[in-house]
Amino acid sequence: MTTLRELGERNVIDEIVKTVGTRVFKGEVLSYPDDAKDLLPKAPRIIVNIDGYGIEKLRLPWRDSSDIGWCAITGSVSDILVKGGVPDAVLIALGLPPDYPVQELKMLAEGLRDAVNYYGVRLLGGDTNSSSEPWIAVATIGFTPAKKPPSRKGLRKDDYIVVTGVYGAMGFAAIKGLEEAQRRKWVVEKTKRPVANKELGVVISSNYRWITASMDVSDGLGYTLLTLSSESNARILLHQPPLYEPSLMDECQGDMECIVKIAMSGGEEYGAVIGVRPEGLSNVLRDLEYYQIPYRLVGRVVEGEPGVFYEDKPLTFASWDQFKGWSNGV
């Protein structure tokens, strides 16, 4: 088995670039292996993000190294999309052990390639390091024509709360455990390679006038709603669950409380929670439908202290903290 020790540092990122490919757009000068890359703005406003991952932490039992490559790109790209950006390029930093098999590196690179192709971004370059625990960090650069990309802080009374995406698979794994989850085909299929909706950026940027706040669901829907509520200092009242996996109905034997709790837990769904002014709601929903982005209108912002309520009860969900582990949130 060939390992990175034999391959050598400079060949690791080479191997990735060879698999993923790079693209230099007209007017750009620098290219891999230059240590920095130039790019020309494609819209008046740049949007950037960085996300890091412990590679083994992304490794659900049913995810191979290519899925992990996919997930790492998806997580960072999703943050750009939800702010109304069109992602343009990614940079990757990697930490891998010297005895890491080259075969696994190749698979990781294939997953990065699949994601880069799917999201229509390009790899600009990267950096490799030796690390006993493997890790990956992805920085994404995107552009938006929106004059005012939505922050987490903008929810106002009477806003409608729209949730895109379909929930429950990762929440099932979080609450029932990986062993149980592994036996559910629907959980495995849905969580192997989560997908962020590519057109969401266009919908958000073209409706920025009416979108008061937005945040992607990377750490669970319940956590996302609660964060938007506290950052915006606004109370969210939910009157409907988000779209959820049909199998959840059986798993919960039709108990709506069970369904909502599972749908609100989990993470890496990469849907979005969006606050919309009443006067813009029909435009936003029309655009979501045009791009066939699954969504549901789940609630509204109401008078009162920050907090998230489902009908008359405070929302409960399981939330993951990298340092503290799983906990049952408020």
Added chain:
Amino acid sequence: MTTLRELGERNVIDEIVKTVGTRVFKGEVLSYPDDAKDLLPKAPRIIVNIDGYGIEKLRLPWRDSSDIGWCAITGSVSDILVKGGVPDAVLIALGLPPDYPVQELKMLAEGLRDAVNYYGVRLLGGDTNSSSEPWIAVATIGFTPAKKPPSRKGLRKDDYIVVTGVYGAMGFAAIKGLEEAQRRKWVVEKTKRPVANKELGVVISSNYRWITASMDVSDGLGYTLLTLSSESNARILLHQPPLYEPSLMDECQGDMECIVKIAMSGGEEYGAVIGVRPEGLSNVLRDLEYYQIPYRLVGRVVEGEPGVFYEDKPLTFASWDQFKGWSNGV
């Protein structure tokens, strides 16, 4: 001793942002803790880089956690400067163990703050993860007015080779070992917080017409010269050593071969190697002097196969590979 487990994931990046501070420029909308940040272009061309580090690998015996924060920013900013960019902002991804002391996190943040202030960049945000081996990745976004930022590939026959920076301290540690190095005040002082020259970006961007290639010295001067030579398919003939630490003269008892070998080895000096067309040399040197950037004209590009020669001998130096360790390169 408080650890990150008690602090919790969301508070880790909070702690850093609190220490380092963030700045939102006029016209920008998003701010920490939004998962993405917007920025407006400050010059026609964007320049980006990512660099990652194993935190313990940056930890020379005489570097504390604040020095490591400094070094991580310096490494990424240096890549922007050497391409003629003015660094504007950084994004940080961190992996730290749950039992990492909060005290060390605070020191790391102080070093990040010192570097951010020194280089005049701002922290846009970041992401934290749990990792048994601590790591940090820094992505820098900069801008340049240069129509053609210099790549690694542009050296041409008759170019002058200019090396900025003063060499020998890290090479001494590489060749003589850390124990020996630790007893030399000049080595400790020079390598504790290496500094990239802030004005280098201005010199390079305003002379881009005559600068055919450039690369920063992050992996040792010998390696940098050799890489420029092979990427440019050009032979470099050196006739002078770069500027070197005066103490090296004593250490080598005046033996020039010893001095050159140590100066060519090492890494993290963050000087630059620049190829300059003869017709632009006086402009480049005048600007380097104006900004008081230490430099020496070390050689020229000559006819012949790629390779780096010091007078009539091929260059020798020690080079570090993350996966293979130290080796005596050609």
